[in-house]
Amino acid sequence: xxxxxxxxxxxxxxxxxxxxxxxxxxxxxxxxxWYRQDPGKSLESLFVLLSNGAVKQEGRLMASLDTKxxxxxxxxxxxxxxxxxxxxxxxxxxxxxxxxxxxxxxSLIVHP
Amino acid sequence: ETGVTxxxxxxxxxRGQQVTLRCSSQSGHNTVSWYQQALGQGPQFxxxxxxxxxxxxxxxxxxxxxxxxxNYSSELNVNALELDDSxxxxxxxxxxxxxxxxxxxxxxxxxxx
Numbered sequence: 001x002x003x004x005x006x007x008x009x010x011x012x013x014x015x016x017x018x019x020x021x022x023x024x025x026x027x028x029x030x031x032x033x034w035y036r037q038d039p040g041k042s043l044e045s046l047f048v049l050l051s052n053g054a055v056k057q058e059g060r061l062m063a064s065l066d067t068k069x070x071x072x073x074x075x076x077x078x079x080x081x082x083x084x085x086x087x088x089x090x091x092x093x094x095x096x097x098x099x100x101x102x103x104x105x106x107s108l109i110v111h112p
Numbered sequence: 113e114t115g116v117t118x119x120x121x122x123x124x125x126x127r128g129q130q131v132t133l134r135c136s137s138q139s140g141h142n143t144v145s146w147y148q149q150a151l152g153q154g155p156q157f158x159x160x161x162x163x164x165x166x167x168x169x170x171x172x173x174x175x176x177x178x179x180x181x182x183n184y185s186s187e188l189n190v191n192a193l194e195l196d197d198s199x200x201x202x203x204x205x206x207x208x209x210x211x212x213x214x215x216x217x218x219x220x221x222x223x224x225x
Contacts, residue, residue, distance in 0.1 A: 004154075033214075040221075042202060042219050043204075045216075088155075090154075099157050100214070102156070103154055104153060
């Protein structure tokens, strides 16, 4: 059974600081997703990572994938208040179903 | 906007009742998945439909059932509601030929009392 662990689960940071959210998974995967969810809202797709060494950047967010270590990171650069949200990684195991398994999410609060 | 809509937005039901939630996808999105998201948790996969047939199911009992229709709409039915069924229910559709990226609807908040 595929297990996906995110850490930290809660993150409080000041504007302007950098931080990294980690996503570890337990079996081989052929794609990994990062989503953002605002309170009471649905999920917004941020990144889809398909191969080892993949790196994608959008604004102050950068995601990377290391399939050998079964690890993805979401790096936040110079955080701003608008980034406050919950971030989920979801992993689709290679072989078998196309259904992603989600982590528990990282709740990020950025303080002025 | 993802082009995926869900109805109703909010719903309150009593334990033991039955509920039907609806989802409408964009044309061409022939795969739809349903998720349950309890407060403070990540979405949990319920089941997936492809071309009107169920082709994957998570760890949910048979009282959770679904349908997918030719017009890219779908339903999630839950019988004999329990208090623990209170959650946000999300549908997500996938465009054939894409990198299996899922487009999520806004969700239905179900409260069971």
